[in-house]
Amino acid sequence: GEDVEQSLFLSVREGDSSVINCTYTDSSSTYLYWYKQEPGAGLQLLTYIFSNMDMKQDQRLTVLLNKKDKHLSLRIADTQTGDSAIYFCAERRTSGTYKYIFGTGTRLKVLA
């Protein structure tokens, strides 16, 4: 199928690490992305990873890619209240119609 799957909710305490998971479907996807959506706003790119990489780190963010299992994760270290948002993973496919496929989004709630 075409679904990119994510769990809908995640709740963590301030200062803890958050791990948001995503499974995608197309092994030919070249890039995988994490977008953040704050309340009342559009999506903003957080980070992305090329499909031939296993890991990418960017300050508090770590992206892990398991291409064999088609599994992508986003780890946020030292999670802050400002990290509360909806996080979307997306894959950019090279096969079929040119388009991005977005996951359902994971709503992260950070408890003070």
Place this chain on the structure above:
Amino acid sequence: NAGVTQTPKFRVLKTGQSMTLLCAQDMNHEYMYWYRQDPGMGLRLIHYSVGEGTTAKGEVPDGYNVSRLKKQNFLLGLESAAPSQTSVYFCASSYSSGTGAGEKLFFGSGTQLSVL
């Protein structure tokens, strides 16, 4: 630098009415997209355009039409609105780098549309 601008931000329609949503980008991007966001369903592509004068259908095109007469503008039209079209609509644009930088999407802030 405004980025991607959507108008209007909110709109309420009655069933059967028509309207046009406007998206404008000032980044000289070739590609533009219209998505709708519904709870628990993520973003679904309605229509997209790979350049001025071209449009193509996405995943959920029925009930919508689009036009890209100018490179910077991408219009989404609803000819006869239905309650099922109640949603948040996002416009996005991207460049085509052709390199390892990836083709990230730049989003507008969305239009909340309610059809009664």
